[in-house]
Amino acid sequence: MKPTMQAAQYNVTTNKVEVNEIPIPEPGKKDLLIKNVCATLCHSDLMLFWGHTAEKPPTEKVTLGHENTGVVVAIGDEVKGFKVGDKVGCLGCSYACYECDGCLVHNLFCKQGTGRLHGFTTDGHxxxxxxxxxxxxxxxxxxxxxxxxxxxxxxxxxxxxYHAVKQCGLKPGQWIVVLGCGGLGHLAIQYAKAMGLRVIGIDISAAQLESARQLGAEITFNSMADPDYVKQLASATDGGAHAVAVFSASNAAYEGAPSLLRINGLMMVVGIPKANLSINALDILLGKYRIQGVSSGTPQQMKEPIEFSHRHGIKPHLTTFNGLDSVHEIIDLMEGGKTAGRFGVVF
Known part of the structure; x- marks a missing residue:
């Protein structure tokens, strides 16, 4: 194995991504060294460029990405349950304790304060x-x-x-709105259908709405082109959806989401808008609607959805590129917001 490798790295000083030749890292005592098969970029990775994250890179350059699969090529001395040659995937946060009260919610809340996000506060994939x-x-x-x-x-x-849909706590036959049918929403539609839910897709992209229909959404609305969509939705669902999962990063999407719900329906917060949300406290007090959020999974939650996806044949819309030199094209496509699905590099 050669001593160096290529890595797509965010440069803190220039606020740009560059492809560099760097040393291949050594695994620590509890680490796996993975030869990556595929690494994909998430919309949240772009928050580095916006300055819209409290998680700051520890050095001048940090390797992007917190989504990957690969093959184990080396293991640390204290690793258990893995061997060289295993095909693996991992969640986005390393080095927490994974056991304290904070870690059972999100590994960044680890009481030891040691959790590090791949692509932000430690090198990614x-x-x-x-x-x-x-x-x-x-x-x-x-x-x-x-x-x-x-x-x-x-x-x-x-x-x-997966978890945003599941944690809505709906019963088969109830209505869920997927608000934002792109990179995350198109997966949520598949999960919701596999769980027996009735799905409404809302977006402003005709291409993403067509994709939503193909994936099983019974009803779709273009919220920009259909001025009466709220009334039509209420009529079709006999009073509004039981839940709306907001995958859009638009503040306008959040402002309109409560109007899509029946009384005491649930708004699931997923997308991260640039400005803080505004809510009517009286609406929450009276139970007009409820709010809940879902964030990164924990190791305890990891196996179930991966195996569910495999059993039900759930796959993302994924556009792949060969080699890391394509990272700039991927970023441009994501920032443009004109193409549905996920983008990744195959090694």
């Missing part, structure tokens, strides 16, 4: 090789598509597409 904490990793089910599975270690497991 847009590299030929990457190091991950074995305690936050899993061996993949036999026969799984490793390329298609890479985004699920964020979009499908953590940020929404």
């Amino acid at each position: 847009f590299a030929e090789y990457s190091v991950v904490d074995s305690r936050n990793s899993m061996v993949l089910p036999e026969g799984i598509d490793m390329v298609a599975t890479a985004p699920l270690f964020c979009a499908g497991v953590t940020v929404a597409a």
